[in-house]
Amino acid sequence: MTQSTQTEQFLQTLKDRRSRYAINDNLPVSREEVEDLVAEIVEHTPDAYNMKSARVVIVWGEKNQALWDAIYEAFDGKVDRSKIDGFAAGDGTILYFYDESIIEGMQEQFPSYAGNFPIWSQHANGMLQSNVWSALASLKVGASLQHYNPVIDNSVRELFGLPEEWKLVAQMPVGGIVEEPAPKDAEEVRGNRLIIRD
Numbered sequence: 711m712t713q714s715t716q717t718e719q720f721l722q723t724l725k726d727r728r729s730r731y732a733i734n735d736n737l738p739v740s741r742e743e744v745e746d747l748v749a750e751i752v753e754h755t756p757d758a759y760n761m762k763s764a765r766v767v768i769v770w771g772e773k774n775q776a777l778w779d780a781i782y783e784a785f786d787g788k789v790d791r792s793k794i795d796g797f798a799a800g801d802g803t804i805l806y807f808y809d810e811s812i813i814e815g816m817q818e819q820f821p822s823y824a825g826n827f828p829i830w831s832q833h834a835n836g837m838l839q840s841n842v843w844s845a846l847a848s849l850k851v852g853a854s855l856q857h858y859n860p861v862i863d864n865s866v867r868e869l870f871g872l873p874e875e876w877k878l879v880a881q882m883p884v885g886g887i888v889e890e891p892a893p894k895d896a897e898e899v900r901g902n903r904l905i906i907r908d
């Protein structure tokens with residue numbers, strides 16, 4: 711593959727990543743393929759000082775149903791059931807966490823940067839989410855990014871037996887693509903959100 715082809719494919723993958731809310735439990739690839747891809751991305755996504763603060767939990771099938779039921783219950787009926795059902799209609803959910811004990815360890819080791827480690831951990835988690843989201847799009851797996859934390863934190867921890875120090879950052883429901891979102895309007899980035907000085 712030539713360099714330009716590789717770059718074009720990379721850019722196309724970024725463009726193919728969209729918020730896909732209409733999903734079903736019919737994944738176009740095996741669950742194992744998704745898990746392997748996520749494992750690779752966890753390994754290769756950067757983190758500050760290489761501190762490896764991100765944690766990921768993937769829940770499938772009945773566990774996914776249990777997750778979205780618990781999310782609905784945690785909000786005491788104050789969230790739209792049909793919206794929750796839409797996420798539960800997928801085959802699974804990728805849960806993103808950071809490990810607070812890693813951050814505390816870094817803060818002790820590098821006190822002058824203490825305030826930065828929580829921020830950098832969030833940056834790294836966002837990079838991880840973005841990488842996974844884009845990679846899923848390249849597999850034609852539909853996904854979106856949800857934030858029902860912190861209301862659901864205790865329910866999620868209890869449901870899946872997770873350590874107290876794993877702090878929930880985001881939820882990514884995944885599934886087969888039922889309907890594509892409308893194309894986005896083109897944006898003039900140069901001169902507005904991108905400034906060049908030379």
Ligand SMILES: Cc1cc2nc3c(=O)[nH]c(=O)nc-3n(C[C@H](O)[C@H](O)[C@H](O)COP(=O)(O)O)c2cc1C
Pocket residue numbers: 727728729730854855856857858891
């Ligand atoms: C940090 C971040 C937080 C987001 N939180 C939510 C969310 O809680 N719920 C949701 O439906 N979409 C959420 N989104 C998705 C954005 O609304 C969406 O990516 C944006 O409107 C662009 O649309 P696209 O994903 O189809 O390109 C979030 C995206 C980012 C990057």
